[in-house]
Amino acid sequence: MARLLVGPRDHGPHLFIVQLRFLVDGKPLPGIKLGDIGLKMAYNGVDNDFATFTHVRIPRSNMLTKYAMVAPDGTYTAVPNNIVLTHSTMLLGRDIIARVAVSQLAQATTVATRYSTVREQGYGPDGIELPIIHYKHQQSRLLTLVAKSYAMLFAAKHCSAVYKRAMKQREQGDLSVLPYVHCLTAGLKAWSTGEAADGVEDARKCCGGHGFLVISGLPDIVASSAGMATFKGENYVLWLQVGRYLLKCVDSVVQGKKLHHEMAYLADETAHLKHGRVAGSSAQQTGEEQGTDFLQRDVQLEVYRCRAYRLIQAVHGKVRGSKKTPEEAWNEHMLPIITASRAHVEYTVLRTFNTHLSNLKGSISAPLELLLEKLCSLFALSSITNSCTVDATSFIEDGYLSSLQMSSIRESVNGLLK
Amino acid sequence: MARLLVGPRDHGPHLFIVQLRFLVDGKPLPGIKLGDIGLKMAYNGVDNDFATFTHVRIPRSNMLTKYAMVAPDGTYTAVPNNIVLTHSTMLLGRDIIARVAVSQLAQATTVATRYSTVREQGYGPDGIELPIIHYKHQQSRLLTLVAKSYAMLFAAKHCSAVYKRAMKQREQGDLSVLPYVHCLTAGLKAWSTGEAADGVEDARKCCGGHGFLVISGLPDIVASSAGMATFKGENYVLWLQVGRYLLKCVDSVVQGKKLHHEMAYLADETAHLKHGRVAGSSAQQTGEEQGTDFLQRDVQLEVYRCRAYRLIQAVHGKVRGSKKTPEEAWNEHMLPIITASRAHVEYTVLRTFNTHLSNLKGSISAPLELLLEKLCSLFALSSITNSCTVDATSFIEDGYLSSLQMSSIRESVNGLLK
Structure with missing residues (x-):
């Protein structure tokens, strides 16, 4: 993905295929610098790389031209609604992320709830030690997370169904529903990943020192869900995209x-x-x-x-x-x-x-x-009533x-x- | 620290010095099992170990007897207010943790604020790219964290001063102020570490993908501050200890x-x-x-x-x-x-x-x-008005x-x- 400049005009980001390395020894071609972005909070099994290009010449024929092309004389032509179309892949990404967030929250909540039924602290009136799930604040934290997991699951199912229907309509040339789908996926991505990240961390805290141990599985879920809340659109930016659509809706009314x-x-x-x-x-x-x-x-x-x-x-x-x-x-x-x-x-x-x-x-x-x-x-x-509800x-x-x-x-x- | 049982009576936890290993080869003595508790979310430079004892006999002379002792005939005697006295070390621990929480929050907020003044996104009316600190929601998140850091700093200074005065009074045999100090340190530990952990994570999110990189320093601060919110008294347990004192105060009124x-x-x-x-x-x-x-x-x-x-x-x-x-x-x-x-x-x-x-x-x-x-x-x-304020x-x-x-x-x- 690179900015397409034709003479003085900037047509914005477009897709190109570029050869990065010599075929003989795999070393980067002249002007190309490649590297790894380094250790991350999670997902270190995934190698996220960077590439910089300094005065690298790409033949015109390397441009992907399904939605836009440049003629040999420099004339630029593009399919209308190109941006809406290219956005739809991103919508799929957000839809998937919202579904991943559900499983992270459900997983951490399950670990913490099971732990709370076996970990004992304090004595009941009969002198028998009580499992910590006995305590109201522990119940309140865990059960609201269970409820939220189900809310998130059903919302994610709904979002996937809406997305699939919209893709079918797109194939038939009907793009009218895409702005709504964009709002839905952006909003659900921001809500689900934000709530999941906070919820997973609270589930970890519910397990005290044991949740701090890597062997509990919780630190990994915490770091991964922090990632979900961070990439594929920073959540505050997504909230603003939702807001833009909402205001347009009221304009339409x-x-x-x-x-x-x-x-x-x-x-x-x-x-x-x-x-x-x-x-x-x-x-x-x-x-x-x-x-x-x-x-x-x-x-x-x-x-x-x-x-x-x-x-x-x-x-x-x-x-x-x-x-x-x-x-x-x-x-x-x-x-x-x-x-x-x-x-x-x-x-x-x-x-x-x-x-x-x-x-x-x-x-x-x-x-x-x-x-x-x-x-x-x-x-x-x-x-x-919950303390974590925004506003x-x-x-x-x-x-x-x-x-x-x-x-x-x-x-x-x-x-x-x- | 082990439970002291004399005949049928359980006197609760007391301190003992126990030889763990053979002096010759450093191997554990019979009945003693030693090990490391494994990888943690942070503080992996600190080796947290475990020790289990199975039918290990400790001579009576190995008990630390400043506040309690057992005579050769099994008679148990203890200094009154022993619990209040032994608690005071824990108070110091909580006081220190509250101060560490300040520096974690201030550190992460500084990184995120500096980043927000150089990272650009979107264009102003003059066509020049804007630093993200320009945006109201970024300001709102970061400046409230700056304000909270100062609030936390002054509270921590106050807490240390109160603790020091109380320790002087204790030396003169006056234990009357200790319940108040217990409430103050417990409450500030819970508040500071909870707010710091949430704030540090929000500062990280303010840096988007860059905050997800270990090189930003933020993932380490996030994991360490999660630790502070977890150990030396689980925060919800501490909130309840504060509550117990508050209700007693109203009783006194x-x-x-x-x-x-x-x-x-x-x-x-x-x-x-x-x-x-x-x-x-x-x-x-x-x-x-x-x-x-x-x-x-x-x-x-x-x-x-x-x-x-x-x-x-x-x-x-x-x-x-x-x-x-x-x-x-x-x-x-x-x-x-x-x-x-x-x-x-x-x-x-x-x-x-x-x-x-x-x-x-x-x-x-x-x-x-x-x-x-x-x-x-x-x-x-x-x-x-802030979304993160509990209740x-x-x-x-x-x-x-x-x-x-x-x-x-x-x-x-x-x-x-x-």
């Missing part, structure tokens, strides 16, 4: 255009009305749900939907209404853009969890179904959930931990 | 006893009244601070003080008012105990930052003083801070990032 059906909630007046109803600061206007109401899946989903709706609309107003240049306005409001993007992805993940549960109904045993439903609730509610405060600060409701939610989480 | 002066706020009726005034859910009753009021250090401190007061009093009521056994009540309310403990430590850290600033006044240049004051405000406010929601869920106030706080943070 304003312009009366139709949205992809999974984004249609941004045009849904009821969410707006609900938001309008509770935006007044008096406590009487907050939602009326109490106690076990929060164990209802539609109530949970509504909390996430309204939060995402409110944050996206609010940041759209800020960015589009700014008197600064678009770039300056974008930079100024970067933090609420990221928060809104996370809220959208968290809503998507919860919705996917719910859809998968509905689809599984009848095909799995009743006890398993009940268990998955409990995990779904635990994921939904603990992501509101958990946005759930409540505008009075959408009152203090009394928050304690109901906490008690529900506590109950689910039994 | 109820019994009319005097508290250590740094805990006196738990007996302060004004905090209670303030809480009472705002606990009613109507928005009109929240504090009246707005906008730049939140840049006033006494306002910030009051927010933290009231939050800690409210959480500690609330969990005290729950645990002491429970109809379950003390152990069951303790386990049932473990999560709010940990939240209350964190709130107390965060209040202590902010107070210490303020005290150090007041003490430095006049002895440092005016620009440096101004900068430290900005960092103090950034620490105070970003710990309320950030507890600041607002009972209506202590209204939605309007939260946006003032966010704007203040945004302003400080310039």
Whole structure:
């Protein structure tokens, strides 16, 4: 991949095939410097190399010309939507990474949970030593990670299915769904790898000194999942890409255009009305749900939907209404853009969890179904109260959930931990 | 260290000197098995070994008898407060670890900040590439870590001074302050190492792929700081020890006893009244601070003080008012105990930052003083709005801070990032 310059024009990065070494002795050709980038935090079995080129001449015929080419006279022609097309390979990469993140989190959580059932500390009333899973804080950390693993698994399955459908449509020349798929894969990659890296590290901490030993397997999972959160798009950059798409969606609503059906909630007046109803600061206007109401899946989903709706609309107003240049306005409001993007992805993940549960109904045993439903609730509610949720405060600060409701939610989480 | 059993009585762990190897060839003596615990996540230059003893006989004279001894007839005698005394070495260990955590966080933050000023990505309006520190989210992550490093540094200095004073008092036979010092060192160890480990990892992520390379120095700091958060008392266990002391303090208030002066706020009726005034859910009753009021250090401190007061009093009521056994009540309310403990430590850290600033006044240049004051405000406010603050929601869920106030706080943070 190199920048294509034709005379004074820069056409951006294109693909070329370049011979790197002499065929006789394997040494680099003149002007080419090759090397290894050195030790990494993980994946040291993979050799990541670098290559630098100084005044290396590549014949025109070495350019890969499926989507763009240069004629002998220097005329440049390219297939329209080239960028969208070349992006689709990256989408596949992100889709795969989101799936790898699931297995890392599930693996570490399994190790830590098993450990917690055999490692004993402290005595019960009968003088028998207790396994550390007995303690509420250990349960809280591990079970929320189990719930999150399932949420991540179902979201990854959903993402793969959407990606496959989109690739079929692409083959038929329909590129319309690609921006949505780009948002979905970017958001899920950022969310899954970020949550997995944090979760894996917390699972390691749950095992105390034993988790610090390489033999536990956990240090390797920690370092690998740190890698997942780092490459194939730095997560904060991906959050901003999600945000860019979300703001465009709201633009489309304003312009009366139709949205992809999974984004249609941004045009849904009821969410707006609900938001309008509770935006007044008096406590009487907050939602009326109490106690076990929060164990209802539609109530949970509504909390996430309204939060995402409110944050996206609010940041759209800020960015589009700014008197600064678009770039300056974008930079100024970067933090609420990221928060809104996370809220959208968290809503998507919860919705996917719910859809998968509905689809599984009848095909799995009743006890398993009940268990998955409990995990779904635990994921939904603990992501509101949990310490690690980014901007958990946005759930409540505008009075959408009152203090009394928050304690109901906490008690529900506590109950689910039994 | 081994359990001392005299006949049927178990006196708990005591210290013994044991010969491990034959003097001639260095091989282990009969019944003794020695080995290395294997590769760890970090600190592999330190050899952590294990030793097991099977029917090994140790002469009575090998017991260290400063604080406890066994007569030839089996009579056991011990100095009173033995446990408090032996704990004091552990306190020193925790005090040192809290100081190491500071340097780890400051080191990683320095690397990431310097990197962000030279690494370029994206173009400004004049077509010149921008260093990534230009972007608001990068600033937000790094500058809050700089602010946190200073908060941690001043807290560590305070902790060392308190520890040294306490050791002097101990030499004069006064052990009264040790429970307070135990709470302080446990809390600061848990807070500093936890925040440092998370912060160091976020600083690494701020450097993208380059931070994944061992040559950046960051992977080593990440692994070492993970160690600090793991050993010398697992952090969750330490949070519970802090909680135990806090509940005892409230017991003392109820019994009319005097508290250590740094805990006196738990007996302060004004905090209670303030809480009472705002606990009613109507928005009109929240504090009246707005906008730049939140840049006033006494306002910030009051927010933290009231939050800690409210959480500690609330969990005290729950645990002491429970109809379950003390152990069951303790386990049932473990999560709010940990939240209350964190709130107390965060209040202590902010107070210490303020005290150090007041003490430095006049002895440092005016620009440096101004900068430290900005960092103090950034620490105070970003710990309320920051995604990584545990239970950030507890600041607002009972209506202590209204939605309007939260946006003032966010704007203040945004302003400080310039």
